[in-house]
Amino acid sequence: MSCSPFDLRDYFLKELSTPQQLQVEAHVKTCVACHEEMERLRFTEAALFSLREEEIPQRIGFVSDKIFEPSPVRRWFAAFWGSTARLGFASAVVLSVAMSFSAWHRHTGSRTGSVGDGRK
Amino acid sequence: MIFRAVEDADLIRQAARGSVESYNLLVSRWEKRIYNYLLRITANREDALDLTQDVFLKAYQNLRKLDDPGRFAPWMYRIAHNEAYSMFRKRRPETDVDEIEPEPTGTKVTIGGSSVFPMELSLAVSSALGRLSVEQREAVVLKIYQGFKFEEMAEILACPVSTIKSRLYTALELLKAELAPVKARGLS
Numbered sequence: 196m197s198c199s200p201f202d203l204r205d206y207f208l209k210e211l212s213t214p215q216q217l218q219v220e221a222h223v224k225t226c227v228a229c230h231e232e233m234e235r236l237r238f239t240e241a242a243l244f245s246l247r248e249e250e251i252p253q254r255i256g257f258v259s260d261k262i263f264e265p266s267p268v269r270r271w272f273a274a275f276w277g278s279t280a281r282l283g284f285a286s287a288v289v290l291s292v293a294m295s296f297s298a299w300h301r302h303t304g305s306r307t308g309s310v311g312d313g314r315k
Numbered sequence: 316m317i318f319r320a321v322e323d324a325d326l327i328r329q330a331a332r333g334s335v336e337s338y339n340l341l342v343s344r345w346e347k348r349i350y351n352y353l354l355r356i357t358a359n360r361e362d363a364l365d366l367t368q369d370v371f372l373k374a375y376q377n378l379r380k381l382d383d384p385g386r387f388a389p390w391m392y393r394i395a396h397n398e399a400y401s402m403f404r405k406r407r408p409e410t411d412v413d414e415i416e417p418e419p420t421g422t423k424v425t426i427g428g429s430s431v432f433p434m435e436l437s438l439a440v441s442s443a444l445g446r447l448s449v450e451q452r453e454a455v456v457l458k459i460y461q462g463f464k465f466e467e468m469a470e471i472l473a474c475p476v477s478t479i480k481s482r483l484y485t486a487l488e489l490l491k492a493e494l495a496p497v498k499a500r501g502l503s
Contacts, residue, residue, distance in 0.1 A: 235491050242494050243459050245436045251350040255342050257335050
């Protein structure tokens with residue numbers, strides 16, 4: 196049983212906070228049993244890392260295939276929205292809003308003007 | 316930190332909208348990690364490659380279900396875990412873990428203050444990992460090799476953190492015991 200303030204395995208597995216790590220490190224410097232246990236854990240880790248990662252023998256790649264593609268509606272919408280049509284559509288919306296506002300403003304302005312003329 | 320011109324999250328969003336090119340780029344970034352994870356839990360290169368392909372296909376088909384692109388890594392490993400266990404269930408009894416043989420080298424290396432032959436060490440590690448249960452081995456692979464936190468591992472393996480800890484602690488004790496003779500021989 197370890198006498199370390201925190202589990203040495205949690206230290207080894209990097210699950211302790213920095214203050215907890217420092218406490219363990221300070222303890223391991225003064226405790227022979229925990230120092231030896233830490234050495235065993237470090238050897239185990241180093242040994243595990245002697246097993247290198249391998250390169251994948253065959254690269255994985257996907258080609259565009261109807262089976263895996265989104266539905267025609269989604270594709271049409273994605274194509275429409277990703278194209279210059281998006282800019283055109285957005286411009287048309289802005290323009291139509293501006294024109295509607297202008298027409299409304301002119302209409303209310305002329306009505307106010309005619310009421311004023313009537314009073315005279 | 317490695318700078319990437321296009322972040323994974325952007326690629327995930329583009330791939331979810333149907334961009335195969337974005338998905339291929341995402342695959343190229345993750346295939347080695349997923350392959351090695353599967354290789355270490357299946358201990359069979361052919362199975363690992365087949366499963367890796369299945370994992371990426373399944374991930375592509377379900378990419379729109381991934382709400383948070385920041386959770387891509389645990390989500391991918393969860394799919395890989397499910398695929399591997401699905402294969403294990405189809406193939407009982409479990410196949411032995413002795414197929415992977417490390418590359419031979421003749422020069423001694425110093426590890427943890429002990430001078431050992433890399434071949435001897437790699438064989439000892441392969442053998443020690445092979446003695447673990449699939450669950451213990453997977454916990455070691457996810458923690459030591461892939462660097463996941465306990466909470467992420469619990470998400471990937473769909474079990475409580477206490478179970479993850481228990482598997483890891485037991486695996487560590489077994490690995491220490493299995494590898495102690497190599498350390499002792501290196502010291503003598």
